[in-house]
Amino acid sequence: MYAELNSILNASPDNCKQGEFTLISDRKADASFLVHHFLSFYLRAGCKVCFLGLAQSFSHYSAVAQRLGVSLTQAKEKGQLVFYEGLKDCLGVLLREGSTHESPTLDFLRPHCSDLKGLYDFVSSSVARVGDAAGTGPWAPPVLLVDDLSVLLSLGVSAGAVLDFTHYCKATICTELQGNMVTLIRCEEEEEEQGDEQGSDVLLKGLIHQCSLALQVQGLLTGYCKHIHGEVEVWWRGVANGMQMQKKVLQYKVHDKGAVFFARGTSSVVL
Amino acid sequence: GTASAVCFGGSMAAPMKNTSAPAGLSFNSTSFQKKSRSKLVSIPGTRPSVQNGQLLVSTGVTSLDYVIGGGLAVGTLLLIEEDRYDSYSRMLLKYFLAEGVVCGHELFVASAWDHPDEILQELPAPILDDVASVTSMEDQAQSCDPDNPESMKIAWRYQNLPKVQTALASSARFGHYYDVSKTMDADILQRSKIHMFFLPEEAHSETGALSPMTEAYASLLKSIHGVIHKEGFDGATPQSKVRNIMRLGLHSLGSTLWGDDLCCREKPTHGHALTTFLYALRGLLRSSLTVAMVTIPSHLIQNRAVMGRITRLSDTAIALESFRGSDRETNPLYKDYHGLLHVRQVPHLNCLVCEVPDSKDLAFKLKRKQFTIEVIHFFFQKKNPFFGFSVSFLPLK
Numbered sequence: 222m223y224a225e226l227n228s229i230l231n232a233s234p235d236n237c238k239q240g241e242f243t244l245i246s247d248r249k250a251d252a253s254f255l256v257h258h259f260l261s262f263y264l265r266a267g268c269k270v271c272f273l274g275l276a277q278s279f280s281h282y283s284a285v286a287q288r289l290g291v292s293l294t295q296a297k298e299k300g301q302l303v304f305y306e307g308l309k310d311c312l313g314v315l316l317r318e319g320s321t322h323e324s325p326t327l328d329f330l331r332p333h334c335s336d337l338k339g340l341y342d343f344v345s346s347s348v349a350r351v352g353d354a355a356g357t358g359p360w361a362p363p364v365l366l367v368d369d370l371s372v373l374l375s376l377g378v379s380a381g382a383v384l385d386f387t388h389y390c391k392a393t394i395c396t397e398l399q400g401n402m403v404t405l406i407r408c409e410e411e412e413e414e415q416g417d418e419q420g421s422d423v424l425l426k427g428l429i430h431q432c433s434l435a436l437q438v439q440g441l442l443t444g445y446c447k448h449i450h451g452e453v454e455v456w457w458r459g460v461a462n463g464m465q466m467q468k469k470v471l472q473y474k475v476h477d478k479g480a481v482f483f484a485r486g487t488s489s490v491v492l
Numbered sequence: 493g494t495a496s497a498v499c500f501g502g503s504m505a506a507p508m509k510n511t512s513a514p515a516g517l518s519f520n521s522t523s524f525q526k527k528s529r530s531k532l533v534s535i536p537g538t539r540p541s542v543q544n545g546q547l548l549v550s551t552g553v554t555s556l557d558y559v560i561g562g563g564l565a566v567g568t569l570l571l572i573e574e575d576r577y578d579s580y581s582r583m584l585l586k587y588f589l590a591e592g593v594v595c596g597h598e599l600f601v602a603s604a605w606d607h608p609d610e611i612l613q614e615l616p617a618p619i620l621d622d623v624a625s626v627t628s629m630e631d632q633a634q635s636c637d638p639d640n641p642e643s644m645k646i647a648w649r650y651q652n653l654p655k656v657q658t659a660l661a662s663s664a665r666f667g668h669y670y671d672v673s674k675t676m677d678a679d680i681l682q683r684s685k686i687h688m689f690f691l692p693e694e695a696h697s698e699t700g701a702l703s704p705m706t707e708a709y710a711s712l713l714k715s716i717h718g719v720i721h722k723e724g725f726d727g728a729t730p731q732s733k734v735r736n737i738m739r740l741g742l743h744s745l746g747s748t749l750w751g752d753d754l755c756c757r758e759k760p761t762h763g764h765a766l767t768t769f770l771y772a773l774r775g776l777l778r779s780s781l782t783v784a785m786v787t788i789p790s791h792l793i794q795n796r797a798v799m800g801r802i803t804r805l806s807d808t809a810i811a812l813e814s815f816r817g818s819d820r821e822t823n824p825l826y827k828d829y830h831g832l833l834h835v836r837q838v839p840h841l842n843c844l845v846c847e848v849p850d851s852k853d854l855a856f857k858l859k860r861k862q863f864t865i866e867v868i869h870f871f872f873q874k875k876n877p878f879f880g881f882s883v884s885f886l887p888l889k
Contacts, residue, residue, distance in 0.1 A: 251840075254844055254845075257844065277778075277841070278778040278779070280778075280842065281841055281842050284842035284843065285842065285843060285844055288843070288844065308771070308774055308775035308778055308779075309775060309779070311771060311772055311775055312717070312772060312775045312776065314703075315703055315705070315710070315713065315768070315772045316713065316714060316717055316772075330703065330704060330768075331703075332703075371801065371804070372771065374764075374801070375764055375767035375768070375770075375771060375801045375804075375805060376704060376764060376767070376768050376771060377704040377763075377764040377768065407804060409796065409797045409800040409801075410796070410800060411796055411797075420797060421797070444852075445850075445852065447850070450845075475844050475845045476844070476845060477843065477844060477845060478844070479844070480844075
């Protein structure tokens with residue numbers, strides 16, 4: 222996890238907030254570095270994490286987590302991390318045409334199914350408390366991380382179905398279980414036309430409305446710069462801790478073991 | 493000792509076996525295997541990335557390897573946005589396949605228009621200045637074996653092969669040069685194992701109706717998966733099998749010939765057919781010793797959002813913009829070049845960030861013996877400020 226980002230968000234693994242839905246979005250930039258931050262953050266915080274790794278293989282996330290000082294393999298073995306590897310599972314569905322109901326998680330890839338209920342069922346069973354009726358498992362509170370929702374759009378799921386999914390997840394994880402959610406949505410370079418159902422911009426608007434914290438990452442307007450990879454706008458949307466509706470813009474640079482954040486114009490290269 | 497399993501999924505992390513073994517020796521030879529405790533055996537035509545130890549192969553174009561960060565990582569996809577007439581993109585595909593033949597890799601060529609055979613007949617001829625290095629290899633092999641009778645002038649491994657082919661017998665060198673005015677000898681080509689997928693000749697099946705892909709993409713996916721599995725590139729075969737790389741060359745995906753209307757309509761009915769295919773392809777690539785090059789006629793795709801998704805579902809992505817037919821063709825500024833090359837995306841797998849050379853303003857030129865890529869710089873001459881300017885081009889190092 223990135224220490225600077227923790228202080229900006231006033232977050233700490235020893236005392237992480239509850240009921241938070243964090244939305245990460247990017248346009249002309251790659252915000253996946255923030256996904257790795259939150260994954261290592263919540264694992265260190267001792268939360269039970271359900272990670273929908275749709276974009277890359279497990280070994281990729283594992284290798285990066287290693288650099289951030291967290292072992293995904295150990296977390297899985299301990300039962301703290303439930304990792305869903307989308308790439309592996311999709312082949313089972315897309316290659317075995319005709320056979321039904323193996324892995325209902327990716328039901329939306331089958332004809333006549335356009336919702337993400339299967340995916341939601343997977344998530345809710347992963348975060349459900351096992352055994353203890355009092356509701357205090359060794360890991361608390363549960364966290365859902367999704368990398369990333371745009372993959373679902375690429376696989377033909379409509380923006381509406383994705384919003385239904387995040388709505389149900391938020392209700393279960395954030396509200397009911399007092400856990401947290403972090404999702405990434407990747408947007409196109411140009412603004413899309415109005416009314417485009419498949420569009421990531423439509424989805425983005427809906428997600429911003431649902432979330433309590435939005436981290437919107439953009440590439441620099443002036444183009445690629447080696448020392449400043451982009452800008453992130455932090456938008457506190459939730460009602461908690463008096464930061465409601467505040468925005469803050471920072472520039473960032475990703476390096477081998479983390480990321481640094483600084484106010485606009487204060488990059489060490491510039492000063 | 494037993495060599496451990498090779499790591500898959502684009503995560504060919506260091507440590508690599510040290511390269512002290514003489515170049516060209518196959519990893520089956522006893523002197524190599526006995527001492528080997530490494531987790532990764534050395535495959536001809538590959539090298540570890542200096543940045544993160546990932547296993548790289550050459551695209552067949554040395555300057556392109558440089559621009560994309562040293563080479564193509566095994567387990568990843570290189571997307572090439574075709575130039576308007578698919579002349580230079582097709583050339584890059586041929587370099588990629590030719591490099592595969594020269595390195596002894598296995599090939600899978602898919603096309604919906606020209607028969608893959610036609611593409612293979614056009615592969616450029618490798619420039620064989622490797623003969624000198626092979627000779628020293630032979631001497632080395634000879635000196636290692638005191639029992640070798642003096643009458644044998646070449647190493648025992650090569651004795652049954654005609655001398656002209658020894659340069660390519662097991663070329664472990666990374667990256668080669670080609671003469672595009674000549675085509676590759678048929679006998680060199682024949683020594684490679686090549687799989688072909690020609691859409692018009694494939695049997696029609698009902699798969700298309702059962703998945704978000706078009707029937708053509710579903711059929712192609714199934715064929716690729718079948719070959720990967722059957723030939724053991726996904727680790728299915730036992731350890732004793734010689735490890736190799738499979739190169740997939742997929743021509744002009746997204747065009748109407750693949751049953752896709754992505755190139756005809758702004759709001760295509762098959763808007764996610766190709767993206768679904770690319771996602772599944774990523775799944776196959778990450779779990780096998782394969783590397784893929786896909787060309788697409790992006791200049792025909794009107795929906796920019798879909799183009800963005802296609803790019804993100806690829807790993808490395810470049811676009812070629814040819815000057816032919818445009819007013820730049822006669823512009824003296826560009827007279828030494830055939831077009832511009834745009835690096836759209838470079839992956840950072842298994843790490844947070846990857847160092848890549850600054851790649852703005854790149855131009856390419858296809859020369860007989862080299863496909864060059866250079867940065868364009870414009871310098872203004874101070875002497876005659878009213879008369880225009882002189883232009884200087886700085887080549888990449």
